[in-house]
Amino acid sequence: MLLLIEQFLNGLQFGLLLFLLAAGLTLVFGIMDLVNLAHGSLYMLGAYFAATFTALTGSFLLGVVLALAATLVTGMAVEVIAMRRLYGRDHLDHVLGTFGLILFFNELVRLIWGPAGMNVTLPPWLNRSVEILPGVHYSMYRLSIIIVALLVALFLYLVIMRTRIGMLVRAGASNREMTGALGININLLYTFVFGIGAALAGLAGLMQAAILTAQIGMGENILILAFVVIIIGGIGSIRGSFVASIFVGLVDTMGRAFLPQILKAVLSPAAASTMAPALSSMLIYLLMAVVLIVRPAGLFPAAGR
Amino acid sequence: MIAALTPRTIAVAVVIAMLALVPVYAHLVGNLFVLSLFTRIVILAIAAVSLNLIMGFGGMVSFGHAAYIGIGGYVVGILAHEGVRSGFVQWPLAILLSAIFALGIGALSLRTRGVYFIMITLAFAQMIYYVAVALDRYGGDDGLTIYRRSQFAGLVDLANKTVFYYVCLALLLGCVYLVWRLVNSRFGLVIQGSRSNDRRMNAIGFPTFRYRLTAFVIAGAICGLSGALLANHTDFISPAMMHWTRSGDLIVMAVLGGMGSVFGPVLGALALLLLEEALPSVIGLFAVLFTGKDMATAREYWQLILGPMLLLIVLFARGGIDGILAGLRRG
Numbered sequence: 001m002l003l004l005i006e007q008f009l010n011g012l013q014f015g016l017l018l019f020l021l022a023a024g025l026t027l028v029f030g031i032m033d034l035v036n037l038a039h040g041s042l043y044m045l046g047a048y049f050a051a052t053f054t055a056l057t058g059s060f061l062l063g064v065v066l067a068l069a070a071t072l073v074t075g076m077a078v079e080v081i082a083m084r085r086l087y088g089r090d091h092l093d094h095v096l097g098t099f100g101l102i103l104f105f106n107e108l109v110r111l112i113w114g115p116a117g118m119n120v121t122l123p124p125w126l127n128r129s130v131e132i133l134p135g136v137h138y139s140m141y142r143l144s145i146i147i148v149a150l151l152v153a154l155f156l157y158l159v160i161m162r163t164r165i166g167m168l169v170r171a172g173a174s175n176r177e178m179t180g181a182l183g184i185n186i187n188l189l190y191t192f193v194f195g196i197g198a199a200l201a202g203l204a205g206l207m208q209a210a211i212l213t214a215q216i217g218m219g220e221n222i223l224i225l226a227f228v229v230i231i232i233g234g235i236g237s238i239r240g241s242f243v244a245s246i247f248v249g250l251v252d253t254m255g256r257a258f259l260p261q262i263l264k265a266v267l268s269p270a271a272a273s274t275m276a277p278a279l280s281s282m283l284i285y286l287l288m289a290v291v292l293i294v295r296p297a298g299l300f301p302a303a304g305r
Numbered sequence: 306m307i308a309a310l311t312p313r314t315i316a317v318a319v320v321i322a323m324l325a326l327v328p329v330y331a332h333l334v335g336n337l338f339v340l341s342l343f344t345r346i347v348i349l350a351i352a353a354v355s356l357n358l359i360m361g362f363g364g365m366v367s368f369g370h371a372a373y374i375g376i377g378g379y380v381v382g383i384l385a386h387e388g389v390r391s392g393f394v395q396w397p398l399a400i401l402l403s404a405i406f407a408l409g410i411g412a413l414s415l416r417t418r419g420v421y422f423i424m425i426t427l428a429f430a431q432m433i434y435y436v437a438v439a440l441d442r443y444g445g446d447d448g449l450t451i452y453r454r455s456q457f458a459g460l461v462d463l464a465n466k467t468v469f470y471y472v473c474l475a476l477l478l479g480c481v482y483l484v485w486r487l488v489n490s491r492f493g494l495v496i497q498g499s500r501s502n503d504r505r506m507n508a509i510g511f512p513t514f515r516y517r518l519t520a521f522v523i524a525g526a527i528c529g530l531s532g533a534l535l536a537n538h539t540d541f542i543s544p545a546m547m548h549w550t551r552s553g554d555l556i557v558m559a560v561l562g563g564m565g566s567v568f569g570p571v572l573g574a575l576a577l578l579l580l581e582e583a584l585p586s587v588i589g590l591f592a593v594l595f596t597g598k599d600m601a602t603a604r605e606y607w608q609l610i611l612g613p614m615l616l617l618i619v620l621f622a623r624g625g626i627d628g629i630l631a632g633l634r635r636g
Contacts, residue, residue: 035420085620091420092366093619096560099553100615107609224431224549231424278439285428285435289413292425296417 005136007257008250013142015249016149020204021226022233022241023156024197030173030236031193034083035091037098039201039226040219041105042078046071046202047209047218048109051118060123067206068199075198079191087190106216117215120206145207152200153242160238169193173236225252228288234298244299248284255283312633317568320575324474328467340466341538346578347473348534351480353558353570355527358484360556361564362493363520364500365415368423369430370555372410373403373525375437375547377532382542383443385451392455392463396533403529404522406433411521415514430552437544448543455537463537473534477571480527485567487523496520561618563627572626584610 025039049070054063078101086097122141129137160166168189171179180186205219212218229248233240259280263272291299324347331340352374359365377399384395410429417425443449454463463469487493498506499513506513536542545551554577562573584607622629 029420035423082616089619091423092360092556092560095366095368095423095553096557097616097619099557100612100619102612103608103615104612107606107612111606111609220550224427227424228428231421231428235420274439274441278436281435281438282432285432288428289425289432292417292421293413296421298421 002136003257005133006138007254009132009138009142009146011250011253012246013146013149013249014253015246016146016153017204017208018222018226018229018249019153019242019245020149020200020207021222022229022245023153023238024200025226026230026233026236026238026241027169027193028197029230031169031176032083032087032190033176034086035094035098036083037095037223038078038101038105039197040223041102042071042075042198042201042219043205043208043222044105044109044214044216044219045074046199046205047120047214048113048118049202050206050209051120051214052113054120060121060126064206068202071202071205072195072199075202076191076195078198079194083194084187084190102220109216115216117213118209119213120210122210141210148203148207152203156238165192225284228284230298232288232291232298234300237298237300240298240300248287251287252280252284255280259283311631313566313627313630316572316630320568320572321478328470332467337466340470342578342582344466344470344473344538345535346574347470347477348531348538349555349558349578350571350574351473351477351531351534352528353555353562353574354477354480354484354567355524355531356555357559357564357567357570358487358527359517359520359524360559361569362488362500363496363517365517365521366423366556367414367426367521367524368549368552368556369410369426369428370524370528371547371549371551372430372433373407373528374532374535374551375433375542375544376403376406377529377534378536378542378546379437379440379443379532380529381455381533381536382449382451385453385455386443386449390453390456392457395455396530399533400526400529403532404526407522407525408518411518411525415517415521427549427552430547430549434544434547434549437547444543446544448541448545451536451540451542454540455533469537473538476530476534480530481567481571483527487520488567492516492519557615561615561625563625563630565624565631566627569625569627576626580611580614581607 021039021043024042025036028034028036028039046067049067050063052063053066053070054060057063057066082097082101086094126141126144128140130140130143132138132143158166160169168179168184171182171184172186172189172193176186201219204222205214208218208222225248226245229245230241232248233242233244260272260276263276263279266272267275295301324343327343328340331337331343352370355373356367356370359367380399380402381395384390384398389395410426414422414425414429438446454469457463461468461472463472488497495506495511495513495516499511499517503513532546535546539546558573558577559570560573561576562571563569588607588610618625624631
């Protein structure tokens, strides 16, 4: 029971982390119609910036704020220099161009920070465990990730549903040409949306970096998961990606934790121990395939597309 | 015949002649690395040609094509490990199994379109990748060494590098010819028609799903063959041979070479893999020129140049190398 609660929270935390990545990805896709494989690079940059700035300033919070600002600026710069030229092109061009950007950023990070990974050191007030239920202890840091990500999700919801900028974002997602024709500065809106997406990816990256390490290529595996999330949720839908990311996070974490035992109950121990790792790694891809077969446009297809 | 002498056909002829002479050159200068490099190029060119059949002509952007390289490679590797060394068993089985997987994956994936298709093919490739990682008996993550290359009852000796190279080259030319015949047949025209307007093709009475699925299976089968060759070339199989970046590489090759032509991906494979070899030296040279010191470390960062280069190719050289060649005649 204790394990179940802990794994449930771990799954929730992982899912919310995925949501931060997926939100930016799905916004960029929904509004600019851009497949951005380099989103994982921004996640990686966020982690490296955080490692550098926390070490430089000696303060975790200050380092995080600086890292977020740096990722935001990098994202906007990438949008102005490269991405802007890809809008309106074929999706294949997006895949190819941003694949090139991944290579570029991986090497750039290796050039600047070296091939070894970097650690983000947590301050003592985060690096401890708390008693969430009587007798149940949980990592304070993981708990704070859950809280921060939920706050970000709430903030995103409020911005998109209740503010003028959010209205433009929604308008841009449902009909780009019309929004432009009504006199909205589309270029500025795009740069802004891309920057926000980058900052969200950076936030996910730096939070993950404190649990694992900041390393080259860290963005790629999780990027594929984020794509799985937005495909399951329906491309362009923030609500869909929120539901799907928590779903994926829970399925992945719980699968890895409990699938071996479940399989052992059904199969012979030898067969179970060979099958369990493969099956638990495949579980979310299986999930995605099933969702796409049943609903080819995801669970919550964005309206007007 | 004179009319056929365009820059494009001349380039194709020159490239084929050059590929045919690679072993001669390698033996003359005594540099066997060149032979090994070109064997790899030829093998991956087969995979890129097969991808181009569905991507360039069918409009199906598969981001999981490397999975069939893996399947083909693992069939050869696993059979060799279990003592079945005959190429007459290994290779057809590699092709057959790849085709069966392509049939299953295609039947499910082709229900979706656009980005969903790109991502669902990636998802299937990832599943197969993780299955390979979990195959503890066959090395799991670390891979498996193949001690004897496929045996062909003494007819051809694949352990001889020159013979193996010519086998690969012959298969590449065979695959290019096959794809060329396919593309120009009625079948190929239906595929291309469905790329431009699937609904219209359906309306005039073609069950395009079946045609597209058949193309998908053929592409998977050809790619499985290249996997069998790759396993023989490296004498080694591991999940890394079907890592998703390999699928990306194959897309790059097809686009770089030019998706509009059957031979384009061969040019793309040559260009990409030669660039990978040449860029470190070029960077090293520039480092010497600008700093006066031989900066060995600078050579490592070739991807720093390759990445933006890909982006520039996407932005400014549509149609790839083949597009440039085709444009020469007009200009």
